[in-house]
Amino acid sequence: MSINPLSALPASVASAARTAKNERFDRWWIMVAAVVALVLLLITLKPDPYKNLFLFVRDGVWRTTYITIISFVLVIVFGLFVGLARLSKHKVIRGIATVYVEIIRGIPMMVQIIYWAFALPAIIQEMGSAWNIPSFMEYRPDGIVMAIFGLTFGYSAYMSEVYRAGIQSISKGQMEAARSLGMTYVQAMRYIIVPQAVRVILPPMGNELITLLKDTALVSAVAIPELTRRGREFSSANFNPIETWTMVALLYLVMTLLATRLVAYLEKMARYER
Amino acid sequence: MEPIIKIQGVHKYFGTLEALKGVNLEVQKGEVVVIIGPSGSGKSTMLRCINRLEEFDEGSIIVDGIPLDTAENINAVRTEVGMVFQQFNLFPHLSVLENILLAQQIVRKRDRAEAEKVGMALLNKVGIPEKAKYFPGQLSGGQQQRVAIARALAMNPKIMLFDEPTSALDPEMIQEVLDVMVTLAREGMTMVVVSHEMGFARACAHRAILMDAGQIIEEASPDVLFSHPTHERTKAFLSKVLH
Numbered sequence: 076m077s078i079n080p081l082s083a084l085p086a087s088v089a090s091a092a093r094t095a096k097n098e099r100f101d102r103w104w105i106m107v108a109a110v111v112a113l114v115l116l117l118i119t120l121k122p123d124p125y126k127n128l129f130l131f132v133r134d135g136v137w138r139t140t141y142i143t144i145i146s147f148v149l150v151i152v153f154g155l156f157v158g159l160a161r162l163s164k165h166k167v168i169r170g171i172a173t174v175y176v177e178i179i180r181g182i183p184m185m186v187q188i189i190y191w192a193f194a195l196p197a198i199i200q201e202m203g204s205a206w207n208i209p210s211f212m213e214y215r216p217d218g219i220v221m222a223i224f225g226l227t228f229g230y231s232a233y234m235s236e237v238y239r240a241g242i243q244s245i246s247k248g249q250m251e252a253a254r255s256l257g258m259t260y261v262q263a264m265r266y267i268i269v270p271q272a273v274r275v276i277l278p279p280m281g282n283e284l285i286t287l288l289k290d291t292a293l294v295s296a297v298a299i300p301e302l303t304r305r306g307r308e309f310s311s312a313n314f315n316p317i318e319t320w321t322m323v324a325l326l327y328l329v330m331t332l333l334a335t336r337l338v339a340y341l342e343k344m345a346r347y348e349r
Numbered sequence: 350m351e352p353i354i355k356i357q358g359v360h361k362y363f364g365t366l367e368a369l370k371g372v373n374l375e376v377q378k379g380e381v382v383v384i385i386g387p388s389g390s391g392k393s394t395m396l397r398c399i400n401r402l403e404e405f406d407e408g409s410i411i412v413d414g415i416p417l418d419t420a421e422n423i424n425a426v427r428t429e430v431g432m433v434f435q436q437f438n439l440f441p442h443l444s445v446l447e448n449i450l451l452a453q454q455i456v457r458k459r460d461r462a463e464a465e466k467v468g469m470a471l472l473n474k475v476g477i478p479e480k481a482k483y484f485p486g487q488l489s490g491g492q493q494q495r496v497a498i499a500r501a502l503a504m505n506p507k508i509m510l511f512d513e514p515t516s517a518l519d520p521e522m523i524q525e526v527l528d529v530m531v532t533l534a535r536e537g538m539t540m541v542v543v544s545h546e547m548g549f550a551r552a553c554a555h556r557a558i559l560m561d562a563g564q565i566i567e568e569a570s571p572d573v574l575f576s577h578p579t580h581e582r583t584k585a586f587l588s589k590v591l592h
Contacts (some may be wrong), residue, residue: 121372251402252497256452256504266451329390330361 103339107332114325125316126310135305136326142219142301143288143330146226150287151280153231158238159264163226172235179232185293191225192297222294224309230287241276242268274345281338285331292327302326353378353416353539354399359408361509361563362393368394369405378507381540381572385585386560387583393545396510399541400430415505428456430509431501435513437493439485439500445472446481449500457504464503471499477530484510491522498529511535511542545590547575559583 117125159174179187196216203211245268253263295304302323310319352375354375361369369389376382384392398402403421410417412426422534439446446468453464473476475495477488485493495513501509511530515523527549534540542554550557550571557571559582568578580585 219397222482246436246438248436248438249440250432252432252434252440253452255400255402255427255430255432257424257456258423258452262455266455267440271440 081136103336107336108240110325110328110332113240114322114329117322122315124315125322128319128322131309132302132323132326134254135300135302136330138219138301139288139291139298139303140227140330142223142291142294142299146223146230146291147284147287149223149227150283153227154271154283155232155238157231157235158242159233161239162242176232176235179229184229185296186224187221187229188225188293188297191221191228195221218297218299218322220292222297222299226290226294227288230290232281234280234283237276237279238272240279241272243270244275274342276340276346277342278282281335281342284338285334288334289327326335350377352558353374353413354541355409355411356395356399357409357411359395359398359405359410361391361398361403361405368563369398371408372563372565374558376508376539376541378539379537380556381534381538381554382542382556382558384541384543384558384560385545385550385586386566391559391563392560394514395507396541396543399508400427400432402432409414413522419536428504429466429507431504431506431509432445432498433494433501433509433511437485437490437517439493439497441485443484444481445477445483445485445488445496448485449503452500453503456543458541467503468499472496472501474502474532475499476525489522490518490524494518494522494526498526498533502533508539508541511540511544511585514546521575547571547590551575561584561586573577 082100114129117161118129145279157172157175160168161176163169163172199211199214202207203214249267249271251261253267254260258266273275292303295307297319300308306319306323310316313319353376354370356374359369359372363435367438370391371391372391372395374382374395384396388393390409394403399412401410401417409582411577413429413431413434415422415426417423417426428519433522440451443451443516446465449468450461450464453459453467457464459467469481471477473483474497477492477495480492480496485496488496494586498509498514514530515526518526523546529544529550531553532544538589544550555572556568557574558568559580560564561582567574567583568579569578574583575587576590578587
């Protein structure tokens with residue numbers, strides 16, 4: 076069910092609200108523009124090494140971007156199910172979800188990523204040899220897929236806590252009102268609780284997105300040629316750590332600042348009168 | 350005639366606290382029953398048991414011939430029983446009209462045009478059709494409670510439960526909500542109302558009930574109960590409330 080919160084307001088109120096929001100919005104875009112301008116300035120004024128560097132790491136930026144987007148979409152979905160499971164009335168479901176969250180939170184993200192990339196395929200290959208299953212013996216998963224799995228599995232645990240807190244912040248009366256109208260538990264969650272919780276959790280969800288974006292640098296450890304990995308390759312080939320890591324840092328900054336703007340925009344769209 | 354609500358020997362525990370100590374109550378179709386009593390007496394708990402928002406530990410409740418036992422039966426009862434809460438509990442992310450349409454569409458499976466017709470008719474009935482496109486947060490408490498009543502009525506309930514519907518309202522807004530309730534009572538709606546609004550009780554209720562410590566202490570017509578109570582606890586309670 077889509078709603079436009081602004082359409083319900085009298086025209087004058089709505090336009091005043093829109094102006095006020097736009098003013099805040101604009102100022103922060105200046106920061107994004109400034110960082111982009113700095114990158115462009117470096118490329119134009121000092122093409123050697125900045126332009127070469129930029130062209131070299133460009134595919135890394137792309138890889139970082141899509142690993143982030145795919146992982147985050149999966150985290151949003153999977154994290155919701157884990158969050159709901161953590162709130163389940165059934166002890167077994169709640170128990171499984173809790174154990175999963177505790178395990179994930181207790182292991183460094185880097186170790187998790189390495190485990191998915193190197194340990195898990197090895198385990199499957201061993202199983203293949205033990206039980207003589209040829210397809211298992213030759214199991215060689217795609218590195219990026221395993222990296223995305225690792226990030227998704229790890230971040231879903233954190234995201235489930237964000238969902239749980241958001242759902243718990245909605246007053247009990249909302250669920251009662253929905254159930255008293257004959258809605259099932261699933262309908263009440265779908266139409267009443269989750270839509271409200273989403274508005275509460277957008278800011279912490281935005282934090283998760285930005286942290287995830289930055290943590291994609293960890294998958295450079297399993298030889299995925301994303302931005303950090305490409306930076307390291309360039310720097311060790313050309314012996315210019317200052318320029319390389321300045322550029323890499325600026326490129327990450329552009330991405331995180333854009334992500335922040337995106338989240339702020341979503342928050343604005345989701346706002347409603349209380 | 351078979352009563353539309355039949356509560357038999359209902360016990361309810363909150364941990365070790367016995368909130369309901371074997372409550373028996375029958376409500377006839379078209380009857381308006383007002384329940385009064387000190388806070389913590391179990392009156393809200395009993396009301397919430399009728400549509401199973403509160404689980405009970407012993408006894409049985411049969412609503413319109415349906416026993417409150419299986420999940421299907423509980424949901425069937427809930428579609429026939431409307432409830433109005435002290436805190437309104439409107440859905441803040443939906444407009445006033447959407448609040449009234451949602452359950453009609455997803456529970457009663459009405460199409461949108463039909464649901465809108467019902468919704469606007471009810472907003473007219475509670476006197477605020479002009480607020481249809483507003484959000485609950487933009488309305489006064491009295492207006493919100495009237496929307497909450499309209500939302501419950503949109504399901505065409507056979508019974509309406511009111512859980513202290515005016516207790517969270519500023520004094521000047523109480524009357525507008527009571528007016529809607531009086532209209533409903535006059536139309537023959539079966540109503541169970543937890544409220545200390547004596548004026549409403551005298552004007553509309555067929556029966557008034559005093560609860561204390563998880564039990565029904567006394568029941569009579571409102572005039573008799575309020576003016577000539579027989580039970581000591583009723584007298585004690587009324588002396589604190591009336592003046």
